Amino acid sequence: MTATLPQTTPSTEDVRELTYSEAIREALAEAMTADDRVFMLGEDIGVYGGAFGVSGDLVHRFGKERIRDTPISELGIVGAAVGAALAGMRPIVEIQFSDFTCQAMDQIVNQAAKIHFMLGGEVSVPMVLRTPLGSGTGAAAQHSQSLEAWFAHVPGLKVVMPSTVSEVKGLLLAAIDDPNPVVFLEHKLLYRTKGHVPEGSARVPLGRSVVRREGADLTIVATGIMVSRSLEAAARLAEEGIEATVVDPVTLTPLDEAPILDAVRRTGRVMLVQEAPGHVGFMAEIAARIAGSSALYSLEAPIRRLCGLDAPMPYAPALESAMVPQLDDIVVAGRALATQEA
Amino acid sequence: MTATLPQTTPSTEDVRELTYSEAIREALAEAMTADDRVFMLGEDIGVYGGAFGVSGDLVHRFGKERIRDTPISELGIVGAAVGAALAGMRPIVEIQFSDFTCQAMDQIVNQAAKIHFMLGGEVSVPMVLRTPLGSGTGAAAQHSQSLEAWFAHVPGLKVVMPSTVSEVKGLLLAAIDDPNPVVFLEHKLLYRTKGHVPEGSARVPLGRSVVRREGADLTIVATGIMVSRSLEAAARLAEEGIEATVVDPVTLTPLDEAPILDAVRRTGRVMLVQEAPGHVGFMAEIAARIAGSSALYSLEAPIRRLCGLDAPMPYAPALESAMVPQLDDIVVAGRALATQEA
Amino acid sequence: MQTVVTNVQIREFVITAIAHQPPVQDGVPAAPSSDPATARAALGTMWRIRRFEEAVDDLFARGLMHGTMHLSIGQEASATGVCLALRERDAITSTHRGHGHCIAQGADLTRMMAELLAKETGYCRGRGGSMHIADVATGNLGANGIVGGGIPIAAGAALAYKMRGEDRVVASFFGDGATNEGAFHEGLNLAAIWDLPVVFVCENNKYGMSFSTEFSMAVPHVADRAAAYGMPGVTVDGNDLDAVHAVAAEAVDRARSGGGPTLIEAETYRWKGHSKSDKNLYRTREEIAEWRGRDPIVALEQKVTASGVLTAADVAAVRDEATDAIKAAVREANSGPDADPGDLLDAVFAPVDATPVQDVTR
Amino acid sequence: MQTVVTNVQIREFVITAIAHQPPVQDGVPAAPSSDPATARAALGTMWRIRRFEEAVDDLFARGLMHGTMHLSIGQEASATGVCLALRERDAITSTHRGHGHCIAQGADLTRMMAELLAKETGYCRGRGGSMHIADVATGNLGANGIVGGGIPIAAGAALAYKMRGEDRVVASFFGDGATNEGAFHEGLNLAAIWDLPVVFVCENNKYGMSFSTEFSMAVPHVADRAAAYGMPGVTVDGNDLDAVHAVAAEAVDRARSGGGPTLIEAETYRWKGHSKSDKNLYRTREEIAEWRGRDPIVALEQKVTASGVLTAADVAAVRDEATDAIKAAVREANSGPDADPGDLLDAVFAPVDATPVQDVTR
Numbered sequence A, B: 001m002t003a004t005l006p007q008t009t010p011s012t013e014d015v016r017e018l019t020y021s022e023a024i025r026e027a028l029a030e031a032m033t034a035d036d037r038v039f040m041l042g043e044d045i046g047v048y049g050g051a052f053g054v055s056g057d058l059v060h061r062f063g064k065e066r067i068r069d070t071p072i073s074e075l076g077i078v079g080a081a082v083g084a085a086l087a088g089m090r091p092i093v094e095i096q097f098s099d100f101t102c103q104a105m106d107q108i109v110n111q112a113a114k115i116h117f118m119l120g121g122e123v124s125v126p127m128v129l130r131t132p133l134g135s136g137t138g139a140a141a142q143h144s145q146s147l148e149a150w151f152a153h154v155p156g157l158k159v160v161m162p163s164t165v166s167e168v169k170g171l172l173l174a175a176i177d178d179p180n181p182v183v184f185l186e187h188k189l190l191y192r193t194k195g196h197v198p199e200g201s202a203r204v205p206l207g208r209s210v211v212r213r214e215g216a217d218l219t220i221v222a223t224g225i226m227v228s229r230s231l232e233a234a235a236r237l238a239e240e241g242i243e244a245t246v247v248d249p250v251t252l253t254p255l256d257e258a259p260i261l262d263a264v265r266r267t268g269r270v271m272l273v274q275e276a277p278g279h280v281g282f283m284a285e286i287a288a289r290i291a292g293s294s295a296l297y298s299l300e301a302p303i304r305r306l307c308g309l310d311a312p313m314p315y316a317p318a319l320e321s322a323m324v325p326q327l328d329d330i331v332v333a334g335r336a337l338a339t340q341e342a
Numbered sequence C, D: 001m002q003t004v005v006t007n008v009q010i011r012e013f014v015i016t017a018i019a020h021q022p023p024v025q026d027g028v029p030a031a032p033s034s035d036p037a038t039a040r041a042a043l044g045t046m047w048r049i050r051r052f053e054e055a056v057d058d059l060f061a062r063g064l065m066h067g068t069m070h071l072s073i074g075q076e077a078s079a080t081g082v083c084l085a086l087r088e089r090d091a092i093t094s095t096h097r098g099h100g101h102c103i104a105q106g107a108d109l110t111r112m113m114a115e116l117l118a119k120e121t122g123y124c125r126g127r128g129g130s131m132h133i134a135d136v137a138t139g140n141l142g143a144n145g146i147v148g149g150g151i152p153i154a155a156g157a158a159l160a161y162k163m164r165g166e167d168r169v170v171a172s173f174f175g176d177g178a179t180n181e182g183a184f185h186e187g188l189n190l191a192a193i194w195d196l197p198v199v200f201v202c203e204n205n206k207y208g209m210s211f212s213t214e215f216s217m218a219v220p221h222v223a224d225r226a227a228a229y230g231m232p233g234v235t236v237d238g239n240d241l242d243a244v245h246a247v248a249a250e251a252v253d254r255a256r257s258g259g260g261p262t263l264i265e266a267e268t269y270r271w272k273g274h275s276k277s278d279k280n281l282y283r284t285r286e287e288i289a290e291w292r293g294r295d296p297i298v299a300l301e302q303k304v305t306a307s308g309v310l311t312a313a314d315v316a317a318v319r320d321e322a323t324d325a326i327k328a329a330v331r332e333a334n335s336g337p338d339a340d341p342g343d344l345l346d347a348v349f350a351p352v353d354a355t356p357v358q359d360v361t362r
């Protein structure tokens, strides 16, 4: 069930360019226009326009009630979203930095994720928790984490990491439709990136891995900001005659593993690239899926994980970039993997 | 750096039997006697003796100041422990159920784990967070989680899952000595189990995997309650002529991978057993380490993960036991793996 | 793209509690004990709670029930008095000690007992157990195993009602211990700044597990904490049904008319241990005996018979009905099928095609 | 097995602030502005804060500094007045807006600037940056990037001092927005029930980022929240050094003498945006202008010159010293080596053999 990337085949009417932030804002606006149960709550999403400017002018279009500024109370606002969802609304919570989900883990994990199952299936918690993750802004250890592995490990949560401007709108609309709690992890460095965004309210279904590039020599599986970085690296490698397939899971839970396993079977060599620290990170799961399937027999080399270092994120720019895989790191590791003796 | 299991070779003077709870209590008492910086804080650890009776009579021996009952304020008490540690104490926090660490994630993850690195190394946070995990008590979804994967993924935290009565005392003493924050994950079902506990204050160093059993046909890696269950299963399999090596990482972070990889090289077949849901769980990391190393070339079959189902923990006993690997499941899966065509 | 109604099945209202609200004279409801029908209904609710939990205690002792149980025997008046002040379509959030709230809201006793007996016919199909009973039909948004967990959820439900312009109220139950959690602070603050229609009901039974309120907070009354949120805080004898109902009715009325939230502290006591593993080392026999002497049910019975609102025979009949109702519930519940392990994984997510237009208290 | 002292290096005290406490007459300290030495020291501290942050603002604007910065220009009196009331070996916890607290505690300006410039010679070796400066020598337990994060930590440090019978006090700084976090509630409650020697200092600058205190809480004053913890709550003009010092001195004295914690609300204002990305859409030019007219430094200068405690020349000299000190700090800091990526992984854990007998404020 692999989907191919809209932007690779832009249909004539969706050639306009938007930023990732604008695409998200458009999804929010369309969802709120179409369904009056949908509303947003979060810190400084009103006149301030959001810590990263995502909600922008929405408060002027939808009012303070539906673009609801909150006190600094992450646990309270996520809990309020759970309650509102149970009472028939479709809340969208913005947490300013994903690091602050730590404040709200009880309501996310012990409440939102479990209620549908725990109460016997009669009710559900249709809410979306949007939050930016990642480093690259010099904000140091408490404002730069990538905690997707935690959420992906929690049964009852759907977890999405939109990596392209073209898909983020449709993915968010699908997340808002979803009757389950969806953790929607946006990368800070993507907010200003531009791309083609389809007009209209076409959904991009959750739970589909996307093959971003086809190549016979190795498979790169990457998430979030590492997807574009890996595609760049693949282009560089192609100049050297090394052809890489790049697969983006997009949805971490529920995971669509087939396209990944197929790619491994075709290429025999795998590199897993993520920004988060490697130890017990999401890419460990990808490695385990491969090594736990018949794709194992196709492996011509050990599975290479290229991940963030297992350390807190430092402030100094040189240290910050040394912490996470950069373009050159991916190229070098990809080359080594492709040329390694079987 | 594998250590062999004390209880398999009990020296004459340490043949007394204690329960897991008693062994923990003994470690707590010895640490508090030896070092007046050590104290405990937690909910109902005083006259009540602890939700699982671990602190027992300690309040009568060390007083209310050092066995400090707290209000129901997990975030506050972990934060207080961080502050006390910075001010020269050696606090030990008890969180009644590991599920409630959700309330305290900010202080555990954003503060305790990062302070040493983030502040440039001049200070550290020598604290121990003890908390029971696991299912089997009919306490349902909010009181039965096994969240070790989260903590193991956080740089700056050491994570221990003591699986035997003989080692838990020495491991806890080592955790209390450690200048870093240590998350000490006790399994509820182990509290009443008995075993030989060495007299005296011998430490069991953190960061050592333990080979619990040697066998040539397959390797079982298991954590927590699954260690004893896997050893039982191995004994059953032995009756059928299938010899399993059983390795227990004991410390999840920092992980001692060598004994695991060596065992894989010797046996060629691997089964990874944990109670927590499989998806992005700790055993995914073990699979990734194997598939990422030369041990990959020794694999004669895909790596078998036998984990908890990816669902919240139900209340009904039949459902609860269906959720996590039971003795028979391990035997059946082990047999299938050992006899599977290469 | 307004989506279609689906997975919320609406069952008939079980109106035990709310059917018999006391007569109202110029805006002020009469004391429940002063009206025969209301007194009978309230007494019946209290007896059903008492008998239900005695049955649970017994089933547990006989090894016929597993897990753990938190009994509210001795606290029946607060649950009953508060829910009596609610209307149809109002909602509650409850706690680990929630059987009383659930029954006072009019839950189906058989489905409750079936849940505790891990039956497929239980409220949660045996998935939740004692700490997680919720009831769509009677507006019970759910018991909660997390201390303080229901407080922000209550605020959120009230926010939904307010945003939709519905004149519905949420009563949020929690204990004294819960008021030391950050969730209490954040939940009450949100309700206060947004003037939400919530009534926060703290059942102060003097202990959070073993920890006395004398040590867990530095103020004499939980109600004193209302000052931090600019909301009214009132302390009431939680064992006096009329008193609880009076303050609750006033708070519910204020909430419904846009006056915002109230913090009610109902002083009461749990006769039994905190849970099944409590050795009662933290309170004296004398204290327990004293409070058993202040049995909220006996107090109400004496009041209504003394006043002649009900006869001794009426009272006995109410008690017997409750006893029979619980016996029947246990019997019926036991006859149901055990929870079915078949579909554990299918039950984790609500089906995407079944996006609900959901309102657990429609 | 008492373990050995190791990894905490004790450097010489930097006693800028605490060297010059005002003379004390029968228990009551004189107003800082009434004593030449104290007035000079306090004014010097305020100017160093102002000049430090102006320099940071400038370096940032010129692209010589990265990340983000939260400036406290306009709030200098609260940091200075509170820290002036502390003694050697007392401690503080600080916030994302912490340069002022850090300087008022007497931090080394060069090491601070070096940290912001991502130098190996910075307080955190360039690992922490603006939001994470801590200083072992002056008892600064650390700035914090988490709103409210320092509050329970302050309680814990105070608990350690109390358990060891040391008469040391912790001042915990935080903003108005932080008082809506659960951490505030839990931290203050613990300090209250344990009578801990903490002074909670809320710098109420009217906004949590863009959200006005008019909307974020339902009480007129943050100090009103003290009632929930049975501790004294006092609101003071946070731009009046003498006033801040007076209430702080009283609270510190109470804490030190076993009287428990106090919540101080210092009403002040930040002149600059919340951070580098603030477009100032949530407050009016008039409001900003009005508060700029209430410059705490100008106010103190006028007071001390009017009273004759200092001459205009003294005042100018103090300002110039501060200006030079910051210039020197920037110069020295720039000359230091950049943070070294070499040992990232080695720096994650403190070495096990180096178990510290640690006290960041020994």
Ligand SMILES: Cc1ncc(C[n+]2csc(CCOP(=O)(O)OP(=O)(O)O)c2C)c(N)n1
Binding pocket: B043, B072, B074, B096, B100, B103, C096, C097, C145, C146, C147, C148, C174, C175, C176, C177, C178, C179, C205, C207, C208, C209, C274
């Ligand atoms: C967040 C959290 N912390 C701790 C617990 C364990 N626990 C369950 S009930 C309880 C006591 C609650 O006291 P209170 O709020 O007064 O309610 P009561 O039991 O007295 O009715 C505790 C500590 C929990 N369930 N959740």
Ligand SMILES: Cc1ncc(C[n+]2csc(CCOP(=O)(O)OP(=O)(O)O)c2C)c(N)n1
Binding pocket: A043, A072, A074, A096, A100, A103, D096, D097, D145, D146, D147, D148, D174, D175, D176, D177, D178, D179, D205, D207, D208, D209, D274
């Ligand atoms: C837990 C948490 N939530 C949100 C943020 C983002 N944030 C940083 S500062 C700030 C405003 C804090 O307001 P206040 O406490 O009044 O301090 P001030 O900035 O006014 O000094 C916010 C929302 C954060 N750092 N931590």
Ligand SMILES: [Mg+2]
Binding pocket: C175, C176, C177, C203, C204, C205, C206, C207, C208, C209
């Ligand atoms: Mg209680």
Ligand SMILES: [Mg+2]
Binding pocket: D175, D176, D177, D203, D204, D205, D206, D207, D208, D209
């Ligand atoms: Mg502020």
